Amino acid sequence: MIINVPSLLITGASRGLGLELVRQYLVDGWEVHAGMRHPAAASEDVQALKRVYGDALQLQHIDVEDHESIERLAARLAGRPIDVLINSAGTMGNGSFAEQGLQFGKFGSSDYPDWERVFRINVLGPMKMAEAFVEHVARSPQKKIVTLTSILGSIEKNRIGGLYAYRASKAAVNAIMRSMAIDLVRSHGIKSTALHPGWVRTDMGGPHADIDAPTSARGMKELIARLDETMVGRYWMYDGSELPW
Template sequence: MSKTVLITGANRGVGLALTVAYLEAGWQVYACCRDIASASELTRRQNIFPHLTIVELDVTDHEAILHLAQSLEATNLDLLINNAGYYGPKGYGFGNTDADEWRRVFEINTISPLKITEAFYPQLKQGSPGVIACLSSKVGSMAENTSGGGYIYRSSKAALNSVVKSLSNDLLPEGIIAVALHPGWVQTEMGGPNAKISAPIAAKGIKQVIDNLTVADSGLFMDYQGNYLPW
């Protein structure tokens, strides 16, 4: 019996690469994106993989999240990957932080992963129970922050790490594993052309890390190579 995963932000970058990696491994994949009409790279995979279901979802629309969860009420989820993310403005410095953009980044990077997890908790509980993997970033690490700046994105990922830690404490008694994963510096629209690794390499590493997770890893912060990162 094939396993099932739901992935947010699946239309490009690491999310698309993860979608392909799980499809190639024979998983049933529910791939979420904000606008199906503009997700050509994702939709063309439907002709190749019959076990791909594409779902239109704005991760900041909490009613839509609940509606989707209700429509998949009978689906057991082995894995939930909260991948959708937004960097926000670049190049600003201290004294020039856009508070509206900060709120938007937090809504997508921090609040949405928790709301999606809450909505799909019943399906995850039925899964194995399941795994919750939240795509974080090393720049959210307090210990690794030696250069300053990046107030908006850094703080959203530090807060996401805190969400993951709480999820691990709340859900581990039921066997549900929650982890924060750093995909590396990836050549995506967010990571830019100077990044060190491609999205498929990051996705392959992330999948391998997830495949090898144990309950002892729940609540931890790891990179795509399986290295543990400091909070």
């Protein structure tokens, strides 16, 4: 008897939250397509998972700035269902928020080529992934598309200013996820949402962040598991609370 296991496709799986989500879905018995920029040079952590999980873990080349890499993978996986697509790849741009705090991305310091790269990764990347894989997701039982955005993309919650490029990119991808939620439920029965992972101790969040990656990933997985039509078009946090746009 062939048992169909659910499948995940995720970007930014080389490290941080992407890698932790990969680990947790593998533990649950899913087939995981782990998208990363350099699969042939994957870290020891990724290779250790590969040794344990074998074919259940497929390392896939995805650079979200390189749309041909996305289209190539979509063509290679044509006809294969993908239950959950998670856009985790992201950047805050040059410099380090973890080290610089609110000196990072402040007014007067804009590096415009860097802004463009932040937008290519954080905004165009999730859009392109969704357009390339919509049919794969539509043919799956679960039909879900999730983008990791940030509370820093909430216009309502912005009380301290600064962080221009990152905030603007996450607000932009929030707008995309809101439209997608409306459109794709109607056209394909796909449930999509924006999801804030919390402030997490990764390379991006830094060592002083609130929570560790396993805690964030566990919460996000629970929320994704119960994502239904009543929850789409809204903006969630990893602990199940709702954020204002």
